[in-house]
Amino acid sequence: MPFAAATADQRFVLDHVVRLDEIAAADRFAAASPDVIEAVLDGVAQFAAGEWAPLLRAGDTIGAKWTPDGVKMPAGFPEAYRAYVEGGWGTIGVDEQWGGQGLPFVVQAAVLETLGTANMAFALCPTLTVGAIEALAHHGSPEQQATYLPRLATGEWTGTMNLTEPQAGSDVGALRTTATPRGDGTFAIKGTKIFISFGDHDLADNIVHLVLARTPDAPAGTRGISLFLVPKVRLDGTPNDVRVVSIEHKMGLHASPTCVLSFGDHDDCRGELIGPEFGGIRAMFTMMNNARLNVGLQGVQSAEAATQAAVAYARDRVQGARDGRAAAIVEHADVRRMLLRMKAQTMAARALVYYACGQVDRATLGDARAKERLEIMTPLAKAHATDIGNEVASLGIQVHGGMGYVEETGAAQFFRDARITPIYEGTNGIQAADLVGRKLGLSNGGAFADLIADMRTEAQAPALVRLIDACEAVGRRLQGANADDRHAASYPFLTMLSVASCGWLMERQARVDGADRVKKVAAAFYLEQVVPEALGLEAAANADASVLYALPAEAF
């Protein structure tokens, strides 16, 4: 399997989509000088190629294993993780006061992209640690921050997010795990959490579980949820009462152990409150919003990895003829259609996700408009980039033909690994609901109107202009629609607005002096062929819910 980090495109997107120079102009991100960025991107590219990419297939074929002593990672992973810690790759985006490098979130995203393109399942571990760091940095007490952040920053300790329970998936408010005051300021945690990625492993000395639970007499639903910090190993070195009961047998992402965790089997699971009581849902969103961007980034990873593999295969595989001579399949028009689509969609997903990540940094710098832009872009980046990851991984199999269905080529792994990304961190349907439910109405619709206005200022391609107009009309209609009608249209609308955003950012890149030929051709393909497809969703986005509720549930 070939692997090379997409550093050239990363840098181009940072320069011309994110406009990193504007962010680096602030004191807060003064560290992000062009030479530092270059060193970081090139360094992680080399590290990922040398240490993580070689473990890709073993991660899939061997996978993480549950044992009575906890989860064991495949051979090579602990060493490769240590190399990651020693290389300082975990510290990129962490504030300098906690031992981090203080670089922008978007630079950390680029680092995670490269790690995940090399080995997506493995990179999920640092990705989750980033979420835990965010939560503690925003909501932890000074003591908690001083105790946990330095070691989470290096990756010596890793983090998890414990939300889901068997009866509480998309409906987080239905969770039942309890947290009872122990009288010493700590809480006794009791309950079972499922789908906990890297909930146990042998990569690090400790795991910092962030756990949503209910205190006694808490109100029902999401308002009664608090966030707790539950270390696997207590600070005094004794094991906490947290047990990994099993790991899931999944279609892919085998190197990421998806754990069932049991807290407090022996009534001795100790946790500390993070932030105020009942502040759990707010803290969760701090973790989750940035985690959503990082899952969108996994869409970029799947797409980039699948594209590299398919291009290599298509250049190599001779089949049929062109101009009377035996030809590699890359010469055939329909294979080129697939490959160019893969490249264009990968670039589009990267532009969309990086753009949103850049808004995190702008918001950190106090830009209120960027904060709103981030809110509206987060569901698009999560859902659409993961949809792209899946589409591109499927095209990658198709380019390989029969060999794509045989596991040894690796094309199937990208496809299997990618399929979880539209599901976790809020299903893409939940993202669409978030877009039409909360985000369209932000600032009385001002956030949406601003986005449309910004796109319209730059857009030139006729189909893109039409799509922006269509998005505006649909969005305005949905702002006044009832909940069923809004939700009925939510997914087609999310796709339309995502493609419009991608088209806007692709066109912007193609206009740059010095944009290379691949970028210009990919942008042309995107604007001329992908954007018009999204216009085909207008009818669905304008339909009300009546057809969906024309049948009783039993008739399905």
Next chain:
Amino acid sequence: MPFAAATADQRFVLDHVVRLDEIAAADRFAAASPDVIEAVLDGVAQFAAGEWAPLLRAGDTIGAKWTPDGVKMPAGFPEAYRAYVEGGWGTIGVDEQWGGQGLPFVVQAAVLETLGTANMAFALCPTLTVGAIEALAHHGSPEQQATYLPRLATGEWTGTMNLTEPQAGSDVGALRTTATPRGDGTFAIKGTKIFISFGDHDLADNIVHLVLARTPDAPAGTRGISLFLVPKVRLDGTPNDVRVVSIEHKMGLHASPTCVLSFGDHDDCRGELIGPEFGGIRAMFTMMNNARLNVGLQGVQSAEAATQAAVAYARDRVQGARDGRAAAIVEHADVRRMLLRMKAQTMAARALVYYACGQVDRATLGDARAKERLEIMTPLAKAHATDIGNEVASLGIQVHGGMGYVEETGAAQFFRDARITPIYEGTNGIQAADLVGRKLGLSNGGAFADLIADMRTEAQAPALVRLIDACEAVGRRLQGANADDRHAASYPFLTMLSVASCGWLMERQARVDGADRVKKVAAAFYLEQVVPEALGLEAAANADASVLYALPAEAF
């Protein structure tokens, strides 16, 4: 995993899309009386539910195994296969002179659909036998027919198709297997074939391999190919020199052993010519065209099975609230959007494939127009129905949320199994090339013009009328275009024409007196939401190849 054959919809489609009464009015198909059809559909439904559906998961988790003594199927499969033979389910579509029931091809398709919805990998075995029967019935000598057809008809012996070699996949003409006259009228076969589905197994006493090979001094390319019959066990009971070297480790379809077969390792592999020397490619197309319809039918199987599982899960899984009360997820609008799309797409695929299968029977009855219609519909049925199978299986996972990614629910199996169908029997890209290369030009474009005219006569929904117009315009343009431009547009055009065909047939069904509410709602959804999406492909279908060739191969 729930399973119930879709007999009600099958019957409805046979009545109103296929118009089976017209076919059964001919003496040749007099056996196809309404009560016989009902007995067949209900009978195979009961058989599949009782005998084949229960083996679905073992087929996936255990799978077919290679051993030094040949391929062993998982426990239960040999018995379930014997029950299939004893039930006479293999004989449905075979001519009465060979012990068959002489029912129409489309009725056999309905039987295969039910078997494959219960267990797609298993049903591939009878599907391949059907292809061997077709080839022998059309091209075999009377002796060959008398010897092989009765036992292939019952399924006591099974059939295979041996086309692919490592260097000869989509480019069949590149094959190198040799057939040298042995002086006694038979040929010594020598070569290696790959991707041979059910190339070995322990279900039947013998396997009849149909093998494409080159005689000495044969011309290069497809013109020099002949078809040979190579039994696993010779008629005298001695083993032939055919060896299964390995089976593939595939992403899915684990109960279908995909074999590497070595013919003539000991220079003692004996085969007999079927049809004339160099008649191989013609005979192959006899097998392959109907096999393509049967692969399209696998798209229906994937879609039907995935839909049933998703509907059952969505009715059962309580999450969130509606109207202030806890609700099963089937009540949520975006879940309904997914489920209704799954149902509508499944019905559309069934209508498309059955319609094409009905043309096989009309052509058998001497209807020349039906023969042309069949030719133009075959690539649509194969490619678009398998694309639907994949889309619906993916939606099935999404409806299951995180549980869809866990193998135990079975949703992932449908998704993994389905992924081969756009690849084998000619990749969907090859189907698109066939559509724009050969089929658009049939009878100087008359076959295409007839299809457009038939659709236009019935179509009423505004978006459908627009789509038919768009298809006509694109098709006419492509008839005069150069090869690169034709191929560049081939896939979007194939999808547009397929959706137009499905829309036409869905609308026809919705108009029927007595169409049930599910059909009417599914048709409305299809016409109002799916058809407009295909209009979004018009820009791609009207683009020439220039953007695809704007980059050199090395730039990808």
